[in-house]
Amino acid sequence: MADDLTSIAISMGFPSIESFLSLLLVIGFIIGAIAVIAVIRPVLDYFPYAYPNARVRARMGRLLDEKQLSEIVEADNLDEVKNYLRGLPEYAKYIDQYPLEKALDAQLAETYDMVAGMAPGAIKSVFKVLLQRWDVRNIKSIIAAKEAGLSREETENLIVPFGELKDSLDKLIDTKNVTEIINGLEGTEYAHVLDDALPSYEKTGMILPLEAALDKYFLENLLVAAANPEDESGRVLHSFIGAQVDTTSLSIILRAKAEGLTYDDIQPYIVSNGYQLREWKLKDLMDADDVNNVISSLEGTDYSQITEILPEYSKTGSVSAFETALDEQIRQTAKDISLKMPFGIGPMIGFLTKKEKEIRNLKVITRAKRELGFPNSKIMELLV
DSSP states (O other): OHHHHHHHHHHTTOSSHHHHHHHHHHHHHHHHHHHHHHHHHHHHHHGGGHHHHHHHHHHHTTSOOHHHHHHHHTOSSHHHHHHHHHTSHHHHHHHTTSOHHHHHHHHHHHHHHHHHHHOOHHHHHHHHHHTHHHHHHHHHHHHHHHHHTOOHHHHHTTOOSOSTTGGGHHHHHTOOSHHHHHHHTTTSTHHHHHHHHHHHHHHHOOSHHHHHHHHHHHHHHHHHHHSSOSSHHHHHHHHHHHHHHHHHHHHHHHHHHHTTOOHHHHGGGSOSSOSSSOHHHHHHHHHOSSHHHHHHTTTTSTTGGGGGGHHHHHHHOOTHHHHHHHHHHHHHHHHHHHHHOTTTTHHHHHHHHHHHHHHHHHHHHHHHHTSTTOOHHHHHHHOO
């Protein structure tokens, strides 16, 4: 046997059996190393998520369940709603500090801030951009307040005390008009965004161009931040954010078509290249004659299922049912991700989506309790 191996080695050009066996060992080592890397690579990808996911799962257990929501719905008035929320650590510190809806928004912003702070490096840039949401919202609120002639106190009640601009908000609240707001934002990334939209505002007298410019800037930044994922979790996060951008664009287009607006009216407010809804598809949607044609043009996309809402739209003439269906699709996507990627980005996306849902439901209850005699059964129907 040894002689046979020696003969084979010599026939293959090896000077001795020892050199031949050495090569076999090297090849075996390389194959083994490749196999080990293939096995441990997923573990290495998931390792940075271990600690954040442990904290997120702990917070997940504090979310309101159906029984707790039902108990809040049964409250006789807003004071009882507040008293209930005072018993929950997440809300207690904000309930007596701010009006109720502002307290809810502050808790949501704090949640995003917490998750962004512990996000692994591969996705941290995306979460950093997500926090711009509060700056954009606060600027929009101040602009709207100036147009509506609200007092300083009324304007403060609209502001969420989070974001990079939180220390500059007092100065912005004290401005007298849109031009002064833009001047007050000098040196920030938002000044040029509003400056570019200012001519449209001055021409129309409407704040929509200013608000839409801020929203578009935020969504474009999100897409850019998520565009080059480093791992599977990053790729999933990119697709999830892309779906959110697509549904936002769809909502704008549906509302615009319900108002009879044209492509030229809509185009400036749409992110030109979405995720699944690419530029050519968005152009088709914006060129559609009416809401029915927009829905028909969604055939073959992930959003075609909202065609089921057409009969309801035909009865009511309201596109809000489409928006509700799109929101539910995002929530379902988040749920699917949380189940499929329990060791990666899944728990973080699942938690934040559930938190958004919780805050939305609490706002529904809050607004209903302001109306005397609003039936609890109707409130339950409005919850998601």
